[in-house]
Each structure stands twice: as C-alpha cells, then as structure tokens.
Amino acid sequence: MSSIKISVVIPTYNRPLLLQKCLHALAAQKLQKNSYEIIVVSDGPDVETRRLMDSWVKKRPSLNIRFFMLSHKKGPAAARNYGWLNARGELVAFTDDDCVPERTWLNAYLKSYTSGEKVAFTGQTVVPISSRPTDHELNTLGLQFADFITANCCCPKEVLELVGGYDERFTMAWREDSDLQFKLLNEGIEIVKIDHAQVIHPVRKASWGISIKDQKKTMFNALLYKKYPWMYRKKIQPRPPLNYYIMIGGFAIMVVGLAVNSAIAALSGFLIWGVFTMWFIKKRLHLTRLSVQHVSEMIVTSLAIPFLSIFWQIYGAIKYRVLFV
Template structure:
C-alpha cells in the first residue's frame, strides 16, 4: 500500500452542492487515491455535510474525513483545525467552491519531493459574457500573489509560523497574514503554475458589493501586524479611498450648510457630492446592459458604498487601535 503524503484541507459553510463538486474533482486526480487524503472542516457543523462526505468517500474510494466546528469561527480557524489534524508531511489548501484540475496534486508533490516548502498554484476564473462590477472585482483573485484557494505547505512550515490568525474570522486577509508570516520567517515561496484550480464566478445579489465593504476592517488588523509588507504588497487604491472620504465629507458639508443657512456652503458640498456620486454610477455601468436591475444596483451601491467603506475603515482603525490608509 502506498504511503499517504498529502492532506487536502477544505473549509466549508452551508454550500453542500459546491462541496460535492469539489470532492468529485478531487476523485479525478492523477495522483493515486492512496497517496492523499481529504479533510473537510465544516464551520456549520451540519450532519447533512458529514453524510455527504461519507457518501462521496464510499462511492468513489476517496479517503475523506469530516471535522465539524462546534461553533462558527471562520475559514482561518477551520483551516487550522484541518491541517493540525493531518497525519501527512504536506498540506494542500483549496475552497469548497473550487475545482482542482487532475494534475493539481501530482504537480505540487513533484516540487515537494525536490525540496520545496511552500508552493502557490494558479487560479483561473472563467468570466461570464457580460461581467458585472462585482464579477470583475472577484476575478482579481486570478492575479493575487498568494491565496488559500490554491496553496501548498509543508506541515512543519505551518507549525513554525503558527498557522492562520483566527482573528480574521471571515474570508478576507487571512491568507495575506499567513503569507507575510512566511516571508518574515525567511521561508521561500515558489510558484507552481501547473497546479491549477478553476474557481467559477458564482452569481451574487446586487447588494453584494455593499456587504463586502465590511472586509475593510480587517485591512487595519493586517496593517497593524505587518505594516511594511502591507505597504509593499497590498493594493492601496488610494485615489478611490480618497474619493470615498471626500464624498462623505462633502455631503456632511452640505448638511452643515443647511443647518447654518449658508447657501454657498450648501451648493459647494452637495455639488461635489453629486459629481462624485455620478462618477461612481458611470463606472459601475461601464460595459453593462442598461436595465432596471443594473440601474438600481449602480444607483444604490454608488450612493451607499462611500459611507460603508469609510465606516468600516474607521471601525477597523478604532477596533485595532491603528491608523492606516
């Protein structure tokens, strides 16, 4: 019997159909099923998910285990529970909405045998014919330097740097934090472009960009822990952030003008706010079909996004006691 060398860690939360697709993709690996195992860590702790893992394992011969989190703690904590339970020297990370391609594990294993310690694979995200603003933002994952959707580490590396910081309790910046800890430890990170996963872009509700603004609070935590690397490697989108602050400030100026009865202040504040809002609407409608739905989404998100962005940035700054841009 071949020795099990790699453990694939998959965090999941209430997406059984996507998880099934991911597990089926893993059954099609060119690497022998005896050589790897799969650990599904369920942040929802649902019996239906446990049954799904057992069913796929029984039907396909995939070596798969289920771990249920007693309470929801986020993907960082789920990944930590998974790799710490592993009995193999090599760990592979992907997500439940990803489809590892057949040579995914075998390609990485070759580099591990040659001495690699950390490997980053390639993410492909097929775009719809008319991608939305949210689709385009999501597709930036393809060019990200280090993502847990396609990552391989020796278990000893994870032990050395302490794994994932569980304060990042949503799917945002926990991968960057691990990346920066590995860099600080002086551990080489090698690309493994032939280890490919497909990450389909899922349809999202029109308000998804508003919901995602809460991620900004975790930028403050990442900056607090790694200020130099944050400045060097995290896109700042400086002018967009400045526009958001100016938009919020200009509306406040207009409201103050109303309170003090100064028409010039009212005109200056509201005019600047309206100009910035119209510019955002135009950007969000770029290359989009003009329908009632797209107009509503562009209008509401353009009106609300600056305020949510500023709120969550300030919330993070105060929560983690750090000032950052």
C-alpha cells in the same frame, strides 16, 4: 508509516452542492488514491454537509477522506487550522468548497517539492466570467491575478507549524490569505508560483447589492495593516481611499450648509459629493453589464459604499487599536 504524501484541506459551511463538485474533482486526481487525503472541515454545525460526507466515506472506501465539524462558527481560518493540524501528509494543499481543481493539481505540487524543503507554493486560479460581466464577477476575477490565495496554495506542514498557520482573528473570508502570505515572507520562506497547479474558481451567484454586505470585511484590513504595515501598503493598498473621504466630506459640507442655511456651502458640498459619486458609478460600470438591474444596483450601492467602507475601516482601527486611515 503513512503513505500519504499530500493532504487537501477544504473549509466549508452549508454549501453541500458546491462542495460535492469540489470533491468529485479531487476524487479524480491523477494520483494513487493512497497517496493523498481529503480533509473537509465544517465551520460549525452543518447537518446537510455531514450527510454528504457520510455518504462519500461510505461509497468511496478507497478514497482517504475525513470530515470534521467545529463546535461553533469561527471562520474559515480556524477551519483551515483544524484541517492542517490533523493532516497526515508532509505537504498540505488548500482550496475552497466552491473551487474545482484540475486533475493534475496535486501532482503539480508534488513534482515541484523536495522533501524537507522550506518553501510554499501558489498555483494558477482561473475565474471564468461572461463577456460583459457584472461588478461582482469583476471583483471575483481579481482572484485570478492575486499573488497568493487560499483557494489554491500549498505548504509543507512543517512550514505551517513554523509560522503558526492562519490567524483566527480573521473570522471572515477576507485577508486571512494575505496574512499567511506575509507571515511566510516575514520568515524568509520563498513562495513559488506553479502555473500548472490549476484550480477553476466559478463565480457564485450573488444577491442584489452584495457589494454593500461585503463592506464589513474592510475591518480586517486594519488588522492586517497593524501586523504588517509596510507589506500592506506595498501589496494591498498603497494609499488611503481618498475618493471615499472626499465623497463623505462633500456630503458632510452639504448637510452642514443646509443646517445653517448657507446656500454656498450646501451647493459646494453637493457638487463635490455629486461629481465624485458620478465618477465612482461610471468607474464601476466601465466594461460591465449595462442591464437595467445591474445599472440600478451600481447606482444604489455606489451611494452607500463610501460611507459603509469608511465606517467599517474606523471600526476595525478601534477594535484592533491601530491608526489606520
């Protein structure tokens, strides 16, 4: 009979330096080494991560650590499913490769759990940011206040089997955690907050204009809304992004006005688009870094975000066949 009480599942892909910090934190957990295991799942072929894991397995024989590699990229939801399905512990904890769990993280979950109990847990995720953060840092800070995130949660394996684990249609790191949360709530599974189950989630360095690239994730909002419309409106987005629609509408009126030589229409559209765009830029710059680089990034990306966000939202609505605005 296995002595493993809790399994940790970490999805990863081509981030060995970040993963190594996470592994060091897990190796230092205040638990007997034979009472927990670490399962790392690469979301596709990953030579550097395989080398790192081979080294860890060889140099730390007392640590229960296993490495799996998916045949091709499917997304973190699929990687997590592969991990928990191969877990030997009654409890399964999830964190990300860019996170650093505190030494008492797993202990906190184990002490809060009674064997056979149908329950789920979420811990406290701490996101350190600078005194004058960037927009990207503020967006990451939102993880600190989220109800339930896969960077720091824990479920009995039996409960994961009951709800079917993660929906692998969420092929990017977006909304798959909310989907699992809604599944649990839909099944009447209580989600208990364990504040002393703490994980540090540093803000990763981001490329200039990262917020433009991130808009593609919006398509998965449509999938989550299709599955749980009431919960989506209650916990994610109470109403459609009217400010985006107004900006796009104003821009369209301006273009049409210019096309038909209507100065009034063109000016009206320009004013609508300009006022709401300036408000959007000001909102994003509020309490954030006012360096030339960051201000220019906010201006440029704010011009593009409404159009890209709504494009991907419509794309998701068509793809998942749901009326989602």
